[in-house]
Amino acid sequence: MAQLIADKRDIDFVLHEQLDIGAEYKGGSYAEFNRKTIDLIIGEARNLGIKELLPLQKVGDDGCVFDAGSVTVPEGFKRAYDLYCEGEWLGMSDDPEWGGQGLPHAVSMAANEYFYGSCNSFMLYNMLTHGAAKLLEGFGTETQKKQCLKKMLSGEWSGTMLLTEPEAGSDVGALTTVATKNGDGTYNISGSKIFISGGEHDMVANIIHPVLARIEGAPEGTRGISLFLVPKFRINEDGTPGEFNDVVCTGIEEKMGLHGNCTCSLTLGGKGECIGTLLGEENKGMAAMFVMMNEARQMVGLQGFANATASYIHALNYARERVQTKGLTDPAGSAPVAIINHPDVKRQLLIMKSYVDGMRSLIYYGGLCHDKIAMTDDVEERKATNELLEVLTPIIKGYVTDKAFEVCSHGIQVFGGYGFVEEFPVAQLLRDSRIFMIYEGTNGIQSMDLLGRKLGMKKGKPFMDFLEVIRRSITKAKEVEELAPLAETMERFFVRYTEVATAISKSAMSDKVLDAYAFSHPFLEVTGDLTMAWMLLWRATVAAPLTEKKKKDAAFYKGQVTTARFFINTMLPTAMGKMDAIQACDGAVTAMDDAGFGGK
Amino acid sequence: MAQLIADKRDIDFVLHEQLDIGAEYKGGSYAEFNRKTIDLIIGEARNLGIKELLPLQKVGDDGCVFDAGSVTVPEGFKRAYDLYCEGEWLGMSDDPEWGGQGLPHAVSMAANEYFYGSCNSFMLYNMLTHGAAKLLEGFGTETQKKQCLKKMLSGEWSGTMLLTEPEAGSDVGALTTVATKNGDGTYNISGSKIFISGGEHDMVANIIHPVLARIEGAPEGTRGISLFLVPKFRINEDGTPGEFNDVVCTGIEEKMGLHGNCTCSLTLGGKGECIGTLLGEENKGMAAMFVMMNEARQMVGLQGFANATASYIHALNYARERVQTKGLTDPAGSAPVAIINHPDVKRQLLIMKSYVDGMRSLIYYGGLCHDKIAMTDDVEERKATNELLEVLTPIIKGYVTDKAFEVCSHGIQVFGGYGFVEEFPVAQLLRDSRIFMIYEGTNGIQSMDLLGRKLGMKKGKPFMDFLEVIRRSITKAKEVEELAPLAETMERFFVRYTEVATAISKSAMSDKVLDAYAFSHPFLEVTGDLTMAWMLLWRATVAAPLTEKKKKDAAFYKGQVTTARFFINTMLPTAMGKMDAIQACDGAVTAMDDAGFGGK
Known part of the structure; x- marks a missing residue:
């Protein structure tokens, strides 16, 4: 049966096969969460999302009503809100002391994929409540916490x-x-x-x-x-x-x-x-804000991702149903076929899938990092994981929301003329997604955060650690015969990336600082491309041996390998070219005078 | 004074300095149109656009009303329509025999930039009327023409x-x-x-x-x-x-x-x-349709361009007014400055400007091609120019509308949170622009047209002629000392492009046909990049010597050179990388099974 909003099989794959969270949680404070429990929780989230939140998406688009200081939310929001709160989803991964459910974060990401993908505008209320609650938990006095925290995590107050x-x-x-x-x-x-x-x-x-x-x-x-x-x-x-x-x-x-x-x-x-x-x-307000902001930024990444996955699933379902002749690519003029078989449509679906898959892996991996921080007693390990998350944050917020918007635009293109019509869901997903690139720090700010803070933070150690994780992943992929050529291409990209990161980092600390920052966003882009390729290669490394071992599911696993192949062979060369520009660090942007822009 | 909708100075530059249309028209059937007449006409168009059409943009966004078979257009549309028709703008470049004004097409493009940039939804009525009239002019019987043509070109009927x-x-x-x-x-x-x-x-x-x-x-x-x-x-x-x-x-x-x-x-x-x-x-309906479609596709390119230029001017004006501190790029924490001075904002404005400038040159150049066809008595020259236009059509429609959407998205980003708010004009420009990538043949269709028809048309001669025009432009640029390094970079890109065009053309005619068509859109993209670089280098070639000769305007001319520098040194390397992928022509898209996409 065609999926809605998100790909259930792929969620299973990331949690249980790629990340193998069962093994990660074994013996620790999340040990009670075995595969059965986890799947049950996600199944519940899926039900609530599809049955109760998804119907809000279209009615929510009609907007809220403001009248003399009061705001009325769209029809049905209050009812769904009560159900969401009854299910105790708002504090699903929070401390039971304050009414939270203590679920692992990686699992909450999967649940949230369904919630946000069903109706992002509804979930934003809860996202903000949760962020404020975390701020209170981190910085509030006992009195402040006692007054508000339980009421916020239960959704009684927002x-x-x-x-x-x-x-x-x-x-x-x-x-x-x-x-x-x-x-x-x-x-x-x-x-x-x-x-x-x-x-x-x-x-x-x-x-x-x-x-x-x-x-x-x-x-x-x-x-x-x-x-x-x-x-x-x-x-x-x-x-x-x-x-x-x-x-x-x-x-x-x-x-x-x-x-x-x-x-x-x-x-x-x-x-x-x-x-x-x-x-x-x-x-000390700014420092406190930044603590909350990191979570909020990761959640904005999830917002973008959730719309991207929904758009992908809609486009995929449509491309399998819509029948048209293939035109030039089939000059024999044979019978019309579903447009998923048309090369340019298929190309767009593969772009969408590679980003969506890569984003899912990245965001769940981010969740797992939070879990590792919660599980470990080792101060050094906790610090290191926290720092890895700090490096990942501008990628999750900046790169993911940029690409989510692109994915949603492809979703419209696959629908053709229908994509522009609001009767179909893809137009709204695009419109809704445009803000994710702006709020919680514009993506320009994210790119400055990456270049100016994260790259050189603590003498570059966290960033080197991030690269080391990727390097190990490439090494593993090389050991899988089928993947060796892909892994080698990826390795060349990786080596080139480290050179370019070093170069831009130096420029940013030299008198070419303004030139360097004119490349901060391109640098964020290639960093994101590297991250996507890492995730897709990791997926392929897990999937490749299983095409033989689990024959019933061979098509799914093969799809993982082909997606990695597509991204590494087709998308990474463009990023390679972009890296040449970043390294050259031409000063055209700095050289441009205000008057040169014209318009006066 | 800040411009609205379009940059008057740049329009002058393209018509009178880059294309030098006065010289082109000398002695021919358009000889009566000297600079003074032309500027007068464009000035009138500008007035009508800004005074009468621009106010329709926001009210038009509220939409038309359908009731029992009737459609009521938004408030003010009818009044503006009457003014537009009174000005005889609908048939401005058409045959006086049918009530047209016989203006040169290049001039009508400039007029249309103001009209479409002011209110694209209003102009679409006229665009369709004009297209239908041209169909009638080309294929109608005398009776059909006598019945309808004058009434359509005058706007009495649509x-x-x-x-x-x-x-x-x-x-x-x-x-x-x-x-x-x-x-x-x-x-x-x-x-x-x-x-x-x-x-x-x-x-x-x-x-x-x-x-x-x-x-x-x-x-x-x-x-x-x-x-x-x-x-x-x-x-x-x-x-x-x-x-x-x-x-x-x-x-x-x-x-x-x-x-x-x-x-x-x-x-x-x-x-x-x-x-x-x-x-x-x-x-023979399809053949007739294609004649009209070429004009229509060029006009859709203009639609996209007009929104892009409007978004650029809005973003530019905003970036000059909005004051914020520079953050990381100015650690000294000096006084806040207009955000046009922030490297990442400036970078985005330069991306916008380079596309908008390149598009303007390309679209006006397309208009000049129409004029050359109308002026010449030489059958071969007419044929050759017509074929050049056929090669340019998928670029003008496909590439320009893709990039126009990107430009409009940058426009929102420069506005930050305000960009997402409909009180400001940039959100609507983005929403309106999304359809241009779809109608009159999706941009996927455009890319198939380029690869499957235009590239190999008449044994490749028209395409070779197109490349020859570019080659000559590069040679001229090399003669300007200041531009020689840029021209050489551009030449390397050009040479690489010809290799890649040959390679994909061969693949498209081999058993790798499906693989090749999975790269038709990337090929359209790099062809468009080449075209933009050509136009920007051409502009710089005209502008560079004038920075000394016309000192009062030096900032404008320098801006031309810096824009070419930005595009060639910063944007082309990415396209270089993309060409590697096109030439490699990896078969991942073809290899992907339907089931591999998941979602079931």
């Missing part, structure tokens, strides 16, 4: 993140929201925030806003930013929502997609009655 | 093209609309057509539908297709619209963009009362 202001986007340090000490340990907050996802809505009894603001007299720029906890309704002694806290929604944005999630403008303290408490230390 | 059916998209030969001879020279038409732009609307007194249908008993496939002229209202003896001709609009599509233009489903002869007359010869 959470947001108040960061952006009209003049402070990527430049967070320019924010002007002010916090004034009240003398009783609380602060009066005053300012305006924009682009607040889920900043106001009617699904919950209270909304907890972590807010970036500057305490009166604090230094300028990012060094003077503190984080505050600002509830929509002040919290009574008994923990119930009390008086309105002067957080007023002044409007919601009309966007090109993700309409089911309201993007709010909020005014705090318009009447001088917005009270917040400090979250973490004074002037 | 035109369409009825091609697609639910089961016949790219596979036109599968259509099932039937024509039955009535004995009086007319035909009874019966069938259903979809995706008909402007198929029904309230701006005109009559709509003329050219319809592809199969005469009863005609062969299957494309060999049995004839073209018919089917008016919405039958035409009275005195030329006025008469009885309703049983062409019923059954609905309009809800799309992701281009909402101002209604996409109609039409039922012909539902009551058996739809009468049509043959246009051209029996069973």
